[in-house]
Amino acid sequence: MKEVFLGIDHPAIAAKNVTTLTQWYCDVLGYIVAFQTDKPVYLLQAPDKTYLEMMPEDGSPRPQRNTCTPGWSHLALRVSDIDRAIASLDKHQVEWEGPEFTAVGDGRIRNFFDPEGNMVQLVQRI
CATH class of the missing domain: 3.30.720.120 (Signal recognition particle alu RNA binding heterodimer, srp9/1)
Known part of the structure; x- marks a missing residue:
């Protein structure tokens, strides 16, 4: 089927x-x-x-976000080279949520915020 x-x-x-x-x-x-x-x-x-x-x-108040805030947490973007992605985003002066950490299922992760405060995650799978 x-x-x-x-x-x-x-x-x-x-x-x-x-x-x-x-x-x-x-x-x-x-x-x-x-x-x-x-x-x-x-x-x-x-x-x-x-x-x-x-x-x-729609003008509703925006909650402060972190990785475990209830509801949708983040948009995860898969990258081929997280070091290059971080360097590129540093040039655009993004706000990082915290340090890099290990992904569930293996790999490297780093979270940042877009200009409106939405959490975005870089993921490089190993």
Whole structure:
């Protein structure tokens, strides 16, 4: 029998400034705008062809995030070379959540925050 549930299509970020955050993800993390609406809502595509949606926030208060805050925690991005990724992000002066640590299932991880405070995780699997 053919599988019905195939996997994750895309996560979404509700942004205070959708256009600015979209541009940051494109300029800093290598996404491209695959689709957009007039709202504006953007569907970004990563180099590996996975998607990330950017949509306008509704004005609700934003909780302070750390790795174990209840609910969705972070967006994990797989990288081929975490040292190069960290150096690249240092040039963009990202705020790091803490030091590098070992990934569940093996590998290296480091968390940072995008310009609107969303936690993003770099993952290099071994």
